[in-house]
Amino acid sequence: MTHTYNITNMTCEGCVAKVSHLLKQLPEVTGVTVNLAQGTADVTMSSHISTPKLQEALKDYPKYQLSEKAGHHHMAAAPAPGTDVFGNPVAEPAKSWVQIYRPILLIAGYITVASTIAATAAGAFNGMAFMRVFMAGFFLTFSFFKMLDLRGFAESYAMYDIVAKKIPAWGYIYAFLELGLGLAFATNWQPVFTNAFTAVLMSVSLVGVLQSVLSKKTIRCACLGAVFNLPMSTVTIIEDGLMILMSVAMLAMYL
Structure with a gap:
């Protein structure tokens, strides 16, 4: 019903x-x-x-x-999308892994190509330049999608992030922190501080992601804001983990 x-x-x-x-x-x-x-x-x-x-x-x-709703007081409504006339769920064709994560894969592909071009501009491959440009592209792109629906992102983020659950405003702050990090990596501003801050920020974010994935709850990932409906999964763990590894690696190079 x-x-x-x-x-x-x-x-x-x-x-x-x-x-x-x-x-x-x-x-x-x-x-x-x-x-x-x-x-x-x-x-x-x-x-x-x-x-x-x-x-x-x-x-x-x-x-x-x-x-x-007036006029629908304990009355069966027309079948909702995804259900039959009896209100039973109707199985939808399963999407492939590539179809589900196509937005992230496309973004990662574009950023990787741009980073590779920047890293080889002087001839030999420069690993430091690759990681810096990759992280700049990552944070600028992901913050852009969050800004398209900032409130939607903040509310979705509060469903699983350990800080945003207790401080709802953190979702808004986080989006601007990502924007700031993107600009910092793009301009190579205070690289030691920028990489150290990134490692801490993404580690805190990773905790909430791990809790959600391990609990097997169906929660929408807020990495691309509220624009795309992506499920929380190991892809999100890899995404945050990669940023942590890159920031730690760059920090080690600077020190």
Whole structure:
């Protein structure tokens, strides 16, 4: 069965992801389709769930207020996308690993090519130049996508980052720190400080990523902001780990 509910104060795709994730934690919920424009959610359930119980699922985020939609009071709505007429989930064609992570793979490819060109501009391959340009491209590109929907990124980031969970404003600060690091690497500003700070920042970020992946929770990765719907996985661990390794390697070279 599927019921439609009003949900207020959803402002971005990050809100959509968070509301969907929270409602899906209820064992009776088999599917959730959130309409940001209309401020509604179609909740498919295996057995009836009272409205107070659904509201309880959102209690940690009081800005989201759930109520029964007029005209849909305990009535089955039209089948939501991904469900049949009985409200049962319909399996969608599985996407390949490449299809899922295509945005990150394309970005990594472009940055790698640009870094290789910069590293070989003087003739022999320069490993230091490669890592510096790669990290500049990484932070500038990823901060750009976060800036496209800063609030959405901050809210998605708070779902798994250990600092953002306790300090919601950290998501906003983190996006600007990435921008600053990108500019610092691009201009080679204070390389010792920049690399040391990067190693610490990415290590803290990695803790939350590891916790989410090891807990096997389905959480959207916020690395590319709220623009792309990428799942948290070992790819995210590799991404953060690579930045830590590069910053430590460059720090060792400078020292």
